[in-house]
Amino acid sequence: MRDLTYGEAVNAALHRLMEELPETLVYGEDVGVPGGVFGVTRGLRKQYGERAFDTPISESAILGSAVGAAMMGRRPIVEIMWADFSLVALDQIVNQAANVRYVSGGRLTAPLTIRTQQGNAPGACAQHSQCLEALFLHVPGLRVCMPSTPQDAYDLLVTAVHCDDPVLVVENRTLYFGRKEPVRTDGPVQPMGGARTRRAGSDVTVVTWGAMTHQVLEAAEALAREGVDAEVLETPWLNPFDTETVIESAGRTGRLAVVHEANVTGGFGAEVVARVAGAGVPLAAPPIRIGTPDVRMPAAPVLAQALVPDAARVIEEVKRLTKAGAP
Amino acid sequence: MSERRLADLLAMWRIRAFEEKVRDLRAEGPIVGSVHLCIGQEAIPVGACGELEPHDALFATYRGHGWALARGVPARPLFAELMGRASGVNGGRGGSAYFTAADHGFHGENSIVGAGAPIACGAALAGRFDGSHRVAVSVFGDGAMNQGAVHEAMNFAAAFSLPVVFVCENNRYSELTPIADMVRAPRLADRAAAYGIPGHRIDGNDAEAVRFHVRDALEVAREGGGPTLLECMTERLVGHYIGDAETYRRPGELERVRRREPIARLREGLLADGVPAADLDAVERRARAEMAAAAEAALAEPPADPATAREHLYA
Numbered sequence: 001m002r003d004l005t006y007g008e009a010v011n012a013a014l015h016r017l018m019e020e021l022p023e024t025l026v027y028g029e030d031v032g033v034p035g036g037v038f039g040v041t042r043g044l045r046k047q048y049g050e051r052a053f054d055t056p057i058s059e060s061a062i063l064g065s066a067v068g069a070a071m072m073g074r075r076p077i078v079e080i081m082w083a084d085f086s087l088v089a090l091d092q093i094v095n096q097a098a099n100v101r102y103v104s105g106g107r108l109t110a111p112l113t114i115r116t117q118q119g120n121a122p123g124a125c126a127q128h129s130q131c132l133e134a135l136f137l138h139v140p141g142l143r144v145c146m147p148s149t150p151q152d153a154y155d156l157l158v159t160a161v162h163c164d165d166p167v168l169v170v171e172n173r174t175l176y177f178g179r180k181e182p183v184r185t186d187g188p189v190q191p192m193g194g195a196r197t198r199r200a201g202s203d204v205t206v207v208t209w210g211a212m213t214h215q216v217l218e219a220a221e222a223l224a225r226e227g228v229d230a231e232v233l234e235t236p237w238l239n240p241f242d243t244e245t246v247i248e249s250a251g252r253t254g255r256l257a258v259v260h261e262a263n264v265t266g267g268f269g270a271e272v273v274a275r276v277a278g279a280g281v282p283l284a285a286p287p288i289r290i291g292t293p294d295v296r297m298p299a300a301p302v303l304a305q306a307l308v309p310d311a312a313r314v315i316e317e318v319k320r321l322t323k324a325g326a327p
Numbered sequence: 328m329s330e331r332r333l334a335d336l337l338a339m340w341r342i343r344a345f346e347e348k349v350r351d352l353r354a355e356g357p358i359v360g361s362v363h364l365c366i367g368q369e370a371i372p373v374g375a376c377g378e379l380e381p382h383d384a385l386f387a388t389y390r391g392h393g394w395a396l397a398r399g400v401p402a403r404p405l406f407a408e409l410m411g412r413a414s415g416v417n418g419g420r421g422g423s424a425y426f427t428a429a430d431h432g433f434h435g436e437n438s439i440v441g442a443g444a445p446i447a448c449g450a451a452l453a454g455r456f457d458g459s460h461r462v463a464v465s466v467f468g469d470g471a472m473n474q475g476a477v478h479e480a481m482n483f484a485a486a487f488s489l490p491v492v493f494v495c496e497n498n499r500y501s502e503l504t505p506i507a508d509m510v511r512a513p514r515l516a517d518r519a520a521a522y523g524i525p526g527h528r529i530d531g532n533d534a535e536a537v538r539f540h541v542r543d544a545l546e547v548a549r550e551g552g553g554p555t556l557l558e559c560m561t562e563r564l565v566g567h568y569i570g571d572a573e574t575y576r577r578p579g580e581l582e583r584v585r586r587r588e589p590i591a592r593l594r595e596g597l598l599a600d601g602v603p604a605a606d607l608d609a610v611e612r613r614a615r616a617e618m619a620a621a622a623e624a625a626l627a628e629p630p631a632d633p634a635t636a637r638e639h640l641y642a
Binding site for chain 2: 050055059101102
């Protein structure tokens with residue numbers, strides 16, 4: 001066990017991966033000598049030399065070369081500094097990486113890992129704030145995860161790099177410098193998939209992922225003080241997604257809320273609700289989605305805070321949900 | 328010398344006969360969908376592929392049948408791929424425009440213009456770490472020169488001295504539009520200077536010229552000298568795709584193109600060197616017979632099994 005922040009846990013995972021998998025490479029904009037704009041790749045260049053390097057500001061070249069290197073047996077771990085920047089090179093993720101295994105019938109594979117980070121933070125502009133996981137979740141052939149704790153930041157990255165498919169690890173920059181927590185950094189990591197029951201409860205199931213998990217947990221504690229016992233399921237892996245655990249929990253509590261920072265329309269929350277509905281889970285009230293409304297993201301913190309869900313909004317909406325449909 | 332040229336002639340005839348057979352099969356029904364033929368451009372793959380080592384990587388485009396054949400992918404599983412047969416190189420998952428045959432050092436067509444160039448950089452990068460020091464050859468058309476991904480790839484390869492040979496098949500048309508109307512500086516090879524790499528405009532209808540320059544570029548790449556851009560001037564004898572009405576052609580254009588296309592030119596050269604016409608006709612007949620037999624065999628093979636359509640998505 002080591003006491004690590006979320007950012008330090010990512011760094012520890014990268015060091016472990018460079019150590020245990022000689023075929024790994026770490027590269028991207030400013031990740032080598034500078035150690036990354038958030039310091040997450042610090043020390044890799046010094047320790048592993050040419051295997052960690054800086055690239056031009058060329059997302060297509062970064063992602064495309066990762067596809068090619070992965071096809072030839074390397075395990076590149078590339079960084080896209082902001083998830084928003086992946087949009088300039090989406091071709092290499094969607095048309096290229098996701099197709100390699102399927103089209104070749106498994107004769108070629110693309111075991112690359114794309115590390116990126118997303119979400120709103122005070123003062124971030126509209127092009128540095130988006131939550132894009134649903135775009136990637138719409139694409140068969142990719143794996144997608146979003147860690148919210150130091151342990152998951154470590155485990156999910158190790159699992160992603162060992163995976164033989166293209167994986168997006170979507171981190172969150174508001175978590176990098178959070179408080180230190182004990183992290184198991186030796187031995188096996190948690191397997192791909194699954195849900196984490198962050199709080200057991202009996203009145204309502206709240207499913208969430210990414211940094212929003214922390215808002216939801218804060219809300220759940222406040223709700224408990226008001227007599228609402230919320231079960232908080234965090235699903236750090238969105239593909240594969242642990243539908244069974246969500247169905248089991250929603251069936252038990254009879255109420256479902258899905259909370260994500262991404263805007264609501266076409267968000268993965270819609271998919272979660274559809275899966276639960278499709279499974280015929282009897283609910284006492286219609287399920288709800290809590291997310292950012294369908295608008296662009298303003299830079300001024302006072303404006304952004306009016307849009308991005310926070311604990312107060314989760315409390316309010318979940319309270320309303322628990323009262324709805326009550327006999 | 329004339330032996331190698333006869334071998335080039337056979338290799339080019341194999342590609343042309345393959346493509347003409349594909350055209351027939353597309354008209355008759357066994358091949359469906361979008362098909363891009365390389366008739367007229369055969370000298371480039373034939374000249375280039377002979378210089379590659381088995382461990383080198385080749386990334387082509389949707390006009391890639393000729394590159395696959397020149398790289399040594401057998402015709403029968405290629406026909407089978409185009410006809411959606413289980414025995415196709417990708418079991419029918421790739422089709423005409425997006426198949427791979429990695430066992431033969433053919434790392435795939437790509438049906439996104441210019442997308443293969445960054446991927447080729449990665450294959451070259453991998454070779455730096457796995458000890459193979461493979462060279463990656465990235466093939467694309469003149470149209471791709473206006474894609475951002477190709478610019479990024481050329482700079483990426485140049486900055487890191489990656490062993491990549493960028494082969495631009497300039498057939499003068501970006502799909503249906505003259506490349507001359509889409510650029511201000513028509514010599515695409517000149518762009519190499521901006522990346523600090525060698526660039527040559529060469530006769531892409533002469534397999535020997537292609538061979539000479541590719542060999543040179545490979546040598547530079549293998550010695551750590553980084554990438555080269557070769558702009559191979561050529562012309563399509565056919566449309567961008569099967570069904571292209573080619574309304575953009577000027578009067579008499581195709582007649583002129585036919586006089587300088589690579590097979591006619593090489594045949595003329597060999598005749599002038601005293602090779603009997605009967606020998607040259609025999610080369611064509613042999614290629615056509617091989618391709619007819621391969622197509623017939625592929626046609627008789629069973630279609631891909633629908634029960635397998637969901638397989639191989641994830642590890």
